[in-house]
Amino acid sequence: MLGDEQKVQAVLENHESAPIPEAERVLFRFLEKVNREAEHIRQEDVEAVKAAGWTEEAIYDAITVCSLFNFYNRWADATGVREHPVEVYERSAERLSKGGYVASPPVGPPPGKDK
Numbered sequence: 394m395l396g397d398e399q400k401v402q403a404v405l406e407n408h409e410s411a412p413i414p415e416a417e418r419v420l421f422r423f424l425e426k427v428n429r430e431a432e433h434i435r436q437e438d439v440e441a442v443k444a445a446g447w448t449e450e451a452i453y454d455a456i457t458v459c460s461l462f463n464f465y466n467r468w469a470d471a472t473g474v475r476e477h478p479v480e481v482y483e484r485s486a487e488r489l490s491k492g493g494y495v496a497s498p499p500v501g502p503p504p505g506k507d508k
Contacts, residue, residue, distance in 0.1 A: 419445035423452075424459050 403411035408421040423442045426434060442452050468474070 416445040416447065420447060420452075420455060424455060427456055427459050428463065 400412060404413060404421070408418055408425075411418075413421075419442055423438060426438060439452060443449070447455075
């Protein structure tokens with residue numbers, strides 16, 4: 394979906410009718426249950442996602458990302474944090490595309506240390 398804004402929008406509107414592979418649809422159904430009724434997730438739910446071709450690691454990652462977004466959304470709503478202007482997201486995307494999330498290590502000795 395990366396780079397395909399129309400496909401992303403279609404998934405956001407309705408993942409059941411979006412032009413995505415069935416494996417992704419199965420994962421989105423599972424995540425919908427994680428969002429709406431996580432207390433009812435059972436082993437058979439996980440097995441259905443595995444049967445669609447997802448690994449345990451991928452399922453774990455999907456649950457983690459879903460949960461973190463839930464946390465951050467609730468935190469932002471409760472604290473009054475609002476969206477940034479589009480330009481802020483564009484600058485951040487440019488920075489991340491060039492350097493990722495990890496800063497480059499400093500060059501040379503630490504401050505206050507001689508060679």
